[in-house]
Amino acid sequence: MRVPAFTPVLALPFLVAACTADDLPGEERGVPPVLTSEQAFDEFTYARPTEARVTHVALDLDLDFEGRRVEGTATLDVEAAEDATEIVLDSNGLIIGGISDGNGNALDYTIGEADGEKGEPITVTLGELTGPALQQVVVTYASGPDAEALQWLDPEQTAGGEYPYVFSQGQAILNRTWIPTQDSPGIRQTWEARITAPKPLTVVMSGISRGEPEDVGENRRAFEFAMENSVPPYLIALAAGNIDFAELGPRSGVWAEPEVLDAAAAELVDTEAMIDAAEDIYGPYRWGRYDMIVLPPSFPYGGMENPVMTFLTPTFIAGDRSNTGLVAHELAHSWSGNLVTYSSWRDGWLNEGVTSYFESRITEAVFGEKRAAQEYALSYDSLAEAVAENGADNPNTAMRTPEGISPFDTVGEAIYDKGTVFLRTMEAIIGRERFDEFMRGWFDRHAFQPATSEMFLAELRDQVVDGDEDLEQALMLDEWVYGTGLPENAVAPDPQAFAEVDNAAAAYGEDGSLPSAETWGGWTGAEQQRFLRELPETMTADQLAALDAQLGLSDTGNNEVLFLWLQAALRNQYQPAVPQAETFLADVGRNKFVAPLFQALWDTGSWGQPIARRIYRETRPGYHSMTRGNVDEIVGWEG
Numbered sequence: 001m002r003v004p005a006f007t008p009v010l011a012l013p014f015l016v017a018a019c020t021a022d023d024l025p026g027e028e029r030g031v032p033p034v035l036t037s038e039q040a041f042d043e044f045t046y047a048r049p050t051e052a053r054v055t056h057v058a059l060d061l062d063l064d065f066e067g068r069r070v071e072g073t074a075t076l077d078v079e080a081a082e083d084a085t086e087i088v089l090d091s092n093g094l095i096i097g098g099i100s101d102g103n104g105n106a107l108d109y110t111i112g113e114a115d116g117e118k119g120e121p122i123t124v125t126l127g128e129l130t131g132p133a134l135q136q137v138v139v140t141y142a143s144g145p146d147a148e149a150l151q152w153l154d155p156e157q158t159a160g161g162e163y164p165y166v167f168s169q170g171q172a173i174l175n176r177t178w179i180p181t182q183d184s185p186g187i188r189q190t191w192e193a194r195i196t197a198p199k200p201l202t203v204v205m206s207g208i209s210r211g212e213p214e215d216v217g218e219n220r221r222a223f224e225f226a227m228e229n230s231v232p233p234y235l236i237a238l239a240a241g242n243i244d245f246a247e248l249g250p251r252s253g254v255w256a257e258p259e260v261l262d263a264a265a266a267e268l269v270d271t272e273a274m275i276d277a278a279e280d281i282y283g284p285y286r287w288g289r290y291d292m293i294v295l296p297p298s299f300p301y302g303g304m305e306n307p308v309m310t311f312l313t314p315t316f317i318a319g320d321r322s323n324t325g326l327v328a329h330e331l332a333h334s335w336s337g338n339l340v341t342y343s344s345w346r347d348g349w350l351n352e353g354v355t356s357y358f359e360s361r362i363t364e365a366v367f368g369e370k371r372a373a374q375e376y377a378l379s380y381d382s383l384a385e386a387v388a389e390n391g392a393d394n395p396n397t398a399m400r401t402p403e404g405i406s407p408f409d410t411v412g413e414a415i416y417d418k419g420t421v422f423l424r425t426m427e428a429i430i431g432r433e434r435f436d437e438f439m440r441g442w443f444d445r446h447a448f449q450p451a452t453s454e455m456f457l458a459e460l461r462d463q464v465v466d467g468d469e470d471l472e473q474a475l476m477l478d479e480w481v482y483g484t485g486l487p488e489n490a491v492a493p494d495p496q497a498f499a500e501v502d503n504a505a506a507a508y509g510e511d512g513s514l515p516s517a518e519t520w521g522g523w524t525g526a527e528q529q530r531f532l533r534e535l536p537e538t539m540t541a542d543q544l545a546a547l548d549a550q551l552g553l554s555d556t557g558n559n560e561v562l563f564l565w566l567q568a569a570l571r572n573q574y575q576p577a578v579p580q581a582e583t584f585l586a587d588v589g590r591n592k593f594v595a596p597l598f599q600a601l602w603d604t605g606s607w608g609q610p611i612a613r614r615i616y617r618e619t620r621p622g623y624h625s626m627t628r629g630n631v632d633e634i635v636g637w638e639g
């Protein structure tokens with residue numbers, strides 16, 4: 001995922017005792033065993049997977065747009081230890097109609113106390129075990145009224161304006177609001193689904209589509225999907241709306257509403273080249289197809305790496321492919337995150353740090369070294385800033401997240417940026433060829449399995465360091481992964497990466513001289529953003545007007561650039577920008593843009609606060625619950 005800039009804070013206590021035991025039956029359906037080391041332990045699940053675990057989920061669900069819920073059954077294949085008498089599932093607000101075994105015999109169950117975002121446990125008493133300790137549990141259920149993983153959109157919230165839309169966002173621990181399973185990244189499961197939706201809506205999922213949709217009565221169709229590779233359950237995702245498909249290459253394509261499909265396909269023409277580049281670096285793409293769906297603008301993230309179906313915000317469409325680093329990022333997750341996944345949320349860097357590094361390698365291969373060097377400089381700078389702000393000994397600057405931190409509240413710079421700088425540093429010390437060989441082996445050895453920091457370091461020591469004490473000292477591995485701050489061996493960014501832009505920004509700061517429109521137009525998206533980030537905090541209305549006139553900021557097609565312009569304008573109480581900010585905030589729900597713009601308005605006090613309240617009253621219903629949660633806090637929303 002591309003992390004939002006603002007995330008709500010909610011720390012949870014340590015609740016479940018660690019599991020020990022290697023008494024699970026053998027691997028069924030290619031599902032790997034759960035890891036039982038201390039580092040692999042996930043404190044955000046109620047499941048006790050070494051006693052009884054889900055290996056496969058079969059969903060049979062109706063999408064009920066009027067009731068804004070999903071309804072049907074989940075049939076779970078369960079592997080249980082000889083002496084296990086119950087299985088514990090995760091739920092958050094699910095409405096359970098009944099639970100039975102695979103033969104229809106009712107099973108006893110209890111629903112425990114709810115505990116914040118962790119939800120509540122469902123403890124099911126297992127019936128007589130049949131066969132090799134494998135049996136089925138069938139849960140008849142509906143999602144609750146505020147299922148946070150699901151966003152139901154009214155027709156007005158879509159590009160077409162005619163049909164409703166729904167999409168899910170499971171990461172981190174939201175899928176338990178619509179799927180009763182063991183919702184933990186280390187408990188990998190295969191899955192299949194049959195989903196019905198009213199005509200003419202099309203359903204897509206993060207699995208391979210099985211055949212053409214079938215009519216169900218007069219007004220509905222059923223769509224079937226399967227994922228035969230085991231995945232962490234947060235990667236089960238669906239979207240349904242009035243969407244069409246455009247092919248991009250032999251194994252890639254894009255779904256979007258007809259109104260945005262052409263623009264989306266044009267923006268994504270580099271997709272096959274990116275897949276080829278990624279395979280050259282870390283080996284085969286193992287998921288079959290790589291499709292994407294461009295969602296309505298209320299999608300709160302930049303992208304989400306759902307397997308075979310990356311979810312994307314439409315705000316990445318700039319008309320000039322300048323924001324397609326987002327696609328490189330989500331594609332990279334097909335190796336780091338989806339193929340090899342952290343077992344516990346505390347190892348976020350194994351997904352996001354490795355992905356950000358891999359993203360920069362794909363960018364380098366497809367778009368050249370300059371763009372990659374610029375992205376590295378941005379990562380390095382944001383890490384250095386976060387360390388300066390938080391203090392070098394702040395535990396939140398450690399790559400392995402401290403205990404008890406909610407997976408929604410991890411520090412992006414410590415995971416994404418520090419992970420990138422760590423791996424770039426390893427590459428520089430070890431040598432690219434040798435480091436690539438190690439990383440490729442890492443993905444091969446742990447394909448479709450969970451992993452931990454401990455495993456990564458042990459293998460790096462075993463295969464690369466190999467007793468070389470000088471190398472061990474030079475790498476500073478433990479300091480990187482477990483320590484705080486920025487280790488002293490970090491590779492600094494190329495000082496030339498933004499030299500031209502930084503000189504232009506300095507000149508503007510000194511005497512107000514602006515780059516020519518031609519110079520500005522020749523800059524990459526990253527360069528334009530760098531310039532805008534370096535604008536003085538305080539600017540007059542005349543200065544802002546001149547800036548806009550010269551650079552055409554309010555006419556830009558690049559939402560990243562437009563956002564930075566609006567942010568500068570609002571924090572300086574620039575009235576002429578308010579109508580455009582209002583339109584932008586009504587059209588776009590991406591948290592990374594929305595929360596900081598409300599913050600900029602709010603921070604001005606008596607000028608911006610009434611404007612923020614007025615706009616938010618109108619735009620709030622269209623936002624995803626996550627975006628809403630953040631803005632509620634900024635403006636002190638009380639309904």
Ligand SMILES: [Zn+2]
Nearest residue numbers: 001002352355
């Ligand atoms: Zn990501």
